[in-house]
Amino acid sequence: MTSNIALDAPRSPSARTKRGVNWEKWGWIYMRVSGVALVALIFGHLFVNLFLGDGVSQIDFAFVAGKLSDPFWQWYDFFLLWLALIHGTNGMRTIINDYVATASVRRILQGALLSSTVVLLVLGTLVIFTFDPCPAGADPELVASFCADIL
Amino acid sequence: MPAKATGAGAMSSSATIEVPAPRRSVIPGGTLYRGNEGMWSWVLHRITGVAIYFFLLVHILDTALVRVSPEAYNAVIGAYKTPIMGLGEVALVGAIGFHALNGLRIILIDFWGVGTRHQKAMFYIVLVVWLVLMIGFTPRHLMNVFGG
Numbered sequence: 262m263t264s265n266i267a268l269d270a271p272r273s274p275s276a277r278t279k280r281g282v283n284w285e286k287w288g289w290i291y292m293r294v295s296g297v298a299l300v301a302l303i304f305g306h307l308f309v310n311l312f313l314g315d316g317v318s319q320i321d322f323a324f325v326a327g328k329l330s331d332p333f334w335q336w337y338d339f340f341l342l343w344l345a346l347i348h349g350t351n352g353m354r355t356i357i358n359d360y361v362a363t364a365s366v367r368r369i370l371q372g373a374l375l376s377s378t379v380v381l382l383v384l385g386t387l388v389i390f391t392f393d394p395c396p397a398g399a400d401p402e403l404v405a406s407f408c409a410d411i412l
Numbered sequence: 413m414p415a416k417a418t419g420a421g422a423m424s425s426s427a428t429i430e431v432p433a434p435r436r437s438v439i440p441g442g443t444l445y446r447g448n449e450g451m452w453s454w455v456l457h458r459i460t461g462v463a464i465y466f467f468l469l470v471h472i473l474d475t476a477l478v479r480v481s482p483e484a485y486n487a488v489i490g491a492y493k494t495p496i497m498g499l500g501e502v503a504l505v506g507a508i509g510f511h512a513l514n515g516l517r518i519i520l521i522d523f524w525g526v527g528t529r530h531q532k533a534m535f536y537i538v539l540v541v542w543l544v545l546m547i548g549f550t551p552r553h554l555m556n557v558f559g560g
Contacts, residue, residue, distance in 0.1 A: 293522065293523075296515045297516070303512065312549065320492070321485070321486050345468055350465075352462075353462070356458065356462065384472065392478060392479055396481070396482070399481070403486065
């Protein structure tokens with residue numbers, strides 16, 4: 262007994278034939294490079310804010326103002342914001358691609374993800390660099406002690 | 413497949429056939445990702461990653477309130493000092509600690525010549541280092557939250 266079964270030709274080798282930038286490769290590299298930087302940056306962030314001094318109970322407007330009036334912490338928080346949010350966004354993009362099979366739903370979720378990331382990056386960057394540690398008319402009890410010399 | 417089709421024909425023509433006993437179901441070898449340490453590190457990396465992502469969204473927004481007024485920022489940061497949120501911060505730091513250490517393990521698997529061979533051992537190293545960090549952090553943090 263013989264049977265004729267039509268088989269598809271073997272798949273062509275999975276060599277990359279598309280031209281242009283390999284964004285998936287750069288995304289993969291970004292996760293590892295930013296990951297190493299974030300281990301150091303977030304460890305420092307948690308150490309200064311949650312471990313040194315009185316930990317979480319020391320955090321208030323004056324504490325943040327004291328940090329953000331120093332260019333070192335402005336740039337520290339700037340890199341923390343951009344590296345972490347893009348790292349998290351790329352991770353969520355991977356998860357959406359893994360679990361959402363419907364193309365239209367996937368596009369909607371990816372669009373929502375991208376727009377929330379852009380909004381938060383712009384908002385966070387503006388907050389870091391336009392922040393006034395001693396706002397005019399603020400309650401002197403609530404602002405940093407150095408504001409007494411300015412107000 | 414022709415071999416299967418003739419095999420079925422042969423089976424009907426003979427009375428007894430020696431068939432090897434079916435093998436016990438085992439998790440396939442040669443994979444980093446299915447079963448045991450490889451899979452569970454992946455599952456935990458995903459879950460902690462998603463949790464940290466959603467916290468980050470909230471954290472950028474609550475910190476942005478420093479641009480609104482001292483009163484607005486102090487009101488929202490006060491929520492972080494309550495007992496329930498204090499315990500939540502232990503969970504958050506635990507999630508970040510695991511994601512960070514396991515992320516370094518992933519990088520070593522990818523770039524270190526013998527990384528794949530030691531991935532299981534590295535997973536247990538991740539757990540031990542994570543435990544040491546949490547033992548260092550948790551009592552001090554809980555004293556800051558509950559100590560008044």
